[in-house]
Amino acid sequence: MVFLYSLGIRAYLFLVHIVSPFNKKATLWIDGRRKWQDRVRATVNSDDQTVWVHCSSLGEFEQGRPIIESIKQAFPDLKIVLTFFSPSGYEVRKNYSGADYIFYLPIDTRRNAREFVRLINPKLVIFVKYEFWYFYLSELRSRAIPTYIISANFRENQVFFKSYGNWYRQFLQKFDHLFVQNLTSLDLLSSIGINNVTVAGDTRFDRVAKVASEAKEFPFVEQFCGSDKIVIAGSTWPKDEEVLAEFFKVNRNGVKLIVAPHEIDQQHIANIQRTFSIETILFSEREKKSISNAKVLIIDCIGMLSSLYRYGHIAYIGGGFGVGIHNTLEAATFGIPVIFGPNYHKFQEAKDLISFKAGFSINTPLEFVDLLNLFLNDEQLRVDAGNKSKKFVLSGVGATNIILNSISPKLR
Numbered sequence: 001m002v003f004l005y006s007l008g009i010r011a012y013l014f015l016v017h018i019v020s021p022f023n024k025k026a027t028l029w030i031d032g033r034r035k036w037q038d039r040v041r042a043t044v045n046s047d048d049q050t051v052w053v054h055c056s057s058l059g060e061f062e063q064g065r066p067i068i069e070s071i072k073q074a075f076p077d078l079k080i081v082l083t084f085f086s087p088s089g090y091e092v093r094k095n096y097s098g099a100d101y102i103f104y105l106p107i108d109t110r111r112n113a114r115e116f117v118r119l120i121n122p123k124l125v126i127f128v129k130y131e132f133w134y135f136y137l138s139e140l141r142s143r144a145i146p147t148y149i150i151s152a153n154f155r156e157n158q159v160f161f162k163s164y165g166n167w168y169r170q171f172l173q174k175f176d177h178l179f180v181q182n183l184t185s186l187d188l189l190s191s192i193g194i195n196n197v198t199v200a201g202d203t204r205f206d207r208v209a210k211v212a213s214e215a216k217e218f219p220f221v222e223q224f225c226g227s228d229k230i231v232i233a234g235s236t237w238p239k240d241e242e243v244l245a246e247f248f249k250v251n252r253n254g255v256k257l258i259v260a261p262h263e264i265d266q267q268h269i270a271n272i273q274r275t276f277s278i279e280t281i282l283f284s285e286r287e288k289k290s291i292s293n294a295k296v297l298i299i300d301c302i303g304m305l306s307s308l309y310r311y312g313h314i315a316y317i318g319g320g321f322g323v324g325i326h327n328t329l330e331a332a333t334f335g336i337p338v339i340f341g342p343n344y345h346k347f348q349e350a351k352d353l354i355s356f357k358a359g360f361s362i363n364t365p366l367e368f369v370d371l372l373n374l375f376l377n378d379e380q381l382r383v384d385a386g387n388k389s390k391k392f393v394l395s396g397v398g399a400t401n402i403i404l405n406s407i408s409p410k411l412r
Helices: 002-022 022-029 038-042 060-076 089-091 110-120 134-144 168-174 182-193 204-213 221-226 238-247 266-275 305-311 348-355 365-377 380-397 399-411
Strands: 050-055 079-084 101-104 122-128 146-151 177-181 198-199 231-238 253-259 280-281 294-298 312-317 337-342 359-361
Touching: 002 022, 002 101, 022 238, 038 101, 038 204, 050 060, 060 079, 060 089, 060 122, 060 146, 060 204, 079 089, 079 359, 089 101, 101 221, 122 231, 122 305, 122 399, 146 399, 177 182, 177 399, 182 198, 198 337, 204 305, 204 380, 204 399, 221 253, 221 305, 231 238, 238 266, 238 312, 238 365, 253 266, 253 305, 266 280, 305 359, 312 365, 337 365, 348 359, 365 380
Parallel strands: 050 079, 050 122, 079 101, 122 146, 146 177, 177 198, 231 253, 231 312, 253 294, 280 294, 312 337, 337 359
Antiparallel strands: none
């Protein structure tokens, strides 16, 4: 199986090289790993005591961030090594001040794992949510380096729990402890004999609660909003934008839309503008164009979304008509109803929001129009759903403290 695993890694690497001339992310993925040994040697001080935190992408970073910042506060002499698998995480957070060293994770081979772990020499390692790399985990176990996974969320259909999943279960056995989000994960792990598990919850709750209290102000956005009701659409994809545009096919006095798309390349931004039949304005053009007639503000830059929700009365989260929805908690923490598409079942927080009557899934553009009209026409209904959103987020706060209290003895 190790041979087949290695073959799969090599095949993935080959495919990324094949598509890289036509895909910017693939190019960044490759270029970011070139001569990684030289960069690590030149950057990491061999005398440092380090904690290595690995995140797949941006969403996992937001889960790891509360732990990183808590470790830095409690143990200021420790250095944080932060790695990403995906350009979506690295390129956005490569200048994050909470980590001392930030790298792409070298591809998972026996040689890379041995060399990377030797160079950073971590005192402790944290993987976030669902990163399982055989050679890295094996190398860490062979060196007796305490290794944890946090905010993990397991599902019955994962390979670990299949009759043929015996080889993959050893990935999980290499962790010193697993901090999971819910009892379902605890029970699944127990069913395969893994009992070094704690239900800590999801660290994103701690993060978004802090985001709400530290939300930035954007005077131009406030000017755009005026006294109108505002729908904030976050991390949207083309299908989401078609759904949103359906609502504005007729005149909507007193309602405006702010769209923060997941991808902000020029072609996508131009497509969004064409999708809407009403006047739009780009955030980047705020100094050049009048906003007097604009009904849709398109955020064509990164780093604003988590604070933008402060201006919203209703949130729409993108991705639900594709592979899966994005971060619902960033919106819910501001106490507003959260709407998303049908593909949400892999996301526990979305299912919980629905059970709290604070989250609402739609299957068609017309369902979205009807639901939005319902909230806009019934103020009390909207406020009640928003209050439930806020209450739900506050009920989940505390995972970071549980994890930190557990791992602190290994950091002293």
